[in-house]
Amino acid sequence: MKLIVGLGNPGKQYEQTRHNVGFMVVDKLSKELSIPLDRTKFNGIYGIGHVSGEKVILLKPLTYMNLSGECIRPLMDYYEINDDEMVVIYDDLDLPVGKIRLRTKGSAGGHNGIKSMILHLGTQQFNRIRVGVDRPNNGMKIADYVLADFTRDEEQGINEAIDRTTNACEKWLSTSFVQVMNDFN
Numbered sequence: 001m002k003l004i005v006g007l008g009n010p011g012k013q014y015e016q017t018r019h020n021v022g023f024m025v026v027d028k029l030s031k032e033l034s035i036p037l038d039r040t041k042f043n044g045i046y047g048i049g050h051v052s053g054e055k056v057i058l059l060k061p062l063t064y065m066n067l068s069g070e071c072i073r074p075l076m077d078y079y080e081i082n083d084d085e086m087v088v089i090y091d092d093l094d095l096p097v098g099k100i101r102l103r104t105k106g107s108a109g110g111h112n113g114i115k116s117m118i119l120h121l122g123t124q125q126f127n128r129i130r131v132g133v134d135r136p137n138n139g140m141k142i143a144d145y146v147l148a149d150f151t152r153d154e155e156q157g158i159n160e161a162i163d164r165t166t167n168a169c170e171k172w173l174s175t176s177f178v179q180v181m182n183d184f185n
Contacts, residue, residue, distance in 0.1 A: 001055040003081045004029060004169050005072055007090040007113040009147075010062045018133040019065060019146040021158065022089040025131070025165045026058050032166065033058075042078070044071040051173050057081075066112040069120025076121075087127040087172060089165055090114065091146060095132025098157030100165050102129050102181040127177045129168060131161050 006022030014020050030037050035049030035058050046059040057079065061071035076086065090113055095101055105125040108114040118124050134154075136145040150158050168184045 001057070001079065001081055001085055002173055003057045003059060003076065003079070003086040005059045005061070005068075005086060005088040007065060007068050007088060008060060009064050010060075014147065016149045017147050018091050018150060021091045021131040021133065021162065021165075023060050024162050025089045025129075025169070026060050028162060028166045029169055030058055032170070042071050042075040044075065046075070051170075054173050056173060065116075067116055068113040069116035069118070072117060073120040083121060083123055083126045084177075087129060087169060087177065088114070088117065089129045089131065089169070091133045092130035093133060093135045093142065093146070095130060095134070096157075097132055097134045097150075097154045098161045099132035100129055100161050100168070100184065101132075102127070102168065102177070102185055104128075104177060104181070127172075129165050131158075131165055133158070 004026065006026030008020035008023030030047060033049060033051055035047040035056060037045050037047040037058060039046050043063050044059050044061045046057055048057050059075060061068045063071045090111060104127055107124060108118055164184065168180050172180045
């Protein structure tokens, strides 16, 4: 079984914001893999499907970013999913727009959604794909920046990053995450 988690914030006002790239990837995967997000439980929305004989769960926590772990841990316990059977997708201020970075472990790096996951999972060792959203260069506060929509200049780069992240997740369904890291980093 594989679990793909996209971090973000629920609500129409956040749909196209930098903080919601994880949700954007899960929405794209839902369409491409024909796995509708049609279940609500564990304070999240998710869907279950099968891809090449592998059971796949796509999840969007509805807890808001800072409490993501409160949704993910109970779902993992219920479906008996191990840490290495999950990948989490989230925005990263330290990567330029359009860049992605895959890792099997690491600190939260200041990301509150990942802090919550580490707290609730009790480990920093889980697969992750960081999607670059860059840092504000105009003196804007970080909180305002990540909750703002992408600019027109950023749209092409973020769409390419979403496509690459989607492709990486699809490849992970049939190969090891380390191999996917080697191919996409």
